[in-house]
Amino acid sequence: MILLIVALVGNHLTNAKHFPLHESYRFPLYGILTSMFLGTVILVITELTYSYFLRYIFKENITLRLALRFLFTSLGIITLLYIPIFYVFGKIEDADFDLYALSIGLLITLAICAILITAVYALEIYTLYKNQLEQGTLLIKNGNRKKVLRIKEISYGYTVHKIVYLVEENGTINPTDFTLKILESTLEAYGFFRASRNVLLHPRAVKEMKAIENGKLSVVLQPVFLEQEQLKIVVSRYKKKGFMLWFENGDSMLPTIEG
Template sequence: MEKAFSQRQDRAARAIAIPIAALVASHVVFTKQFPWHVSYQFPLPYFLTVLTVMFSCWEVNVRLFRWMDSKMPFHVNPVRRIGRQMVVNGMATLFTFLLVFPLSQFVYAGYWPAASVFMTGAVVCATIATIVNGSFIGLYLVRTIYWQKDKSVAELDRQRKEEPTMNSPHLIRVEVNHSQLILQPTEIAYFYSTGGMVLLVKTDGTKMATSYQSLTQLTERLAGQYFFPLNRQILAGLGAVKEVKDDVNRKLIVSLFPPMHQHQPTEQVVVSRYRSAEFRKWLQAAAGN
């Protein structure tokens, strides 16, 4: 499954969310002063402190997200992944805050944070961490839903492709005496139309009367890679063609096996000059496949 967020999305989210959160937290939580106040000064030390802490916590969480994606994909067991992510990421966020917050406060402000400020920062950090983790979990859930949907569609398409259909080149439906035969193309030698009926000649020599009155319906459905209409009477399968000879006036004589009559070695079929070139192309292409 695709990861919940890309590196580009991660960078964009950091560039937008972290400065905004640092700006809000430094004013609302720590200094409680705003630009319209008379004695207002931009709380740069607190802004940089929150910025550093959030960036560090964000980085830790992202790295844990990536690691869990490889070890415990979200779509495999979402409930377990959420529980593990909340515990592991929550503890990692807390330890990161305990280390980075006092050091950042000392670097930017020149003194260690008071206990009250430290507790306030811990609450702010925990709140932000909860929001961030909750946002990514929600994103994972949405992606998982789409992943399951795409997987179901792909599986359905695969089953449809693998399932032999009546019009598939791997399976031929032939209507015979109010019933249907399901045959492989290689089982069919040719179809022979005579006297208002169409006979099926199988490769083992079996002959059966079909429910068709002409070759038109069969030709429209089957003519292509494996079958070719030699004339108005015969729709031949590739496997039945045993010999092709040139005849007068650019005609062809095609020998099919098995023959319609047992006393003949093969069934001789004349292909007109208008169809001979097309037949040669079909034979060459079919034989090449």
């Protein structure tokens, strides 16, 4: 129904003779049928492309880059099919090939498709993204041992003597073979922040904080380990603003990550 309405309105506005109030008005039946056919092809292409991405690309991870890749892949395929379809319908109508008409028609089609694809699939992709956040896991290795951690149960990670440890909410410490930089790129989407050169943490790891000398910030982490009463880190004045902005927005992340 939406496709029919778009075809009716679009074809009545593309040519003065097709406008209902024009003295030589002619119902644009051919244009409407062409638009309906092209629209159906575009719908099928987009749905097949989305099914492929859902099965092979979005299965492990969803990022903005991959979402844009889906959009531009769909538009690329539409472009490849639009050109021969335009040529075939031009032959049927016995019209001369017009590069200008092809270019303008293609640009308008791609613009409309980009808007419609975004409107139709954005919410679904975002829902998949949220589900992946809630169900996310991390496989860690320590020598020959392997362990799967649920990301929503990790409080923070830290480096000692070039070994990165991940601390769970229950206080369990897990040595890993990751670098903190790799963990940062992996866990950033889950609300983690690189608070210092040696520490990566989630808002749930922050017990309390206070400003100290030279514009720095003292942060008490939880849970503690090794029978320490408190575990503190210092956030530099250069990172303080970013840290506070991250932490203030952390409350909106917590329900998503902790389910």
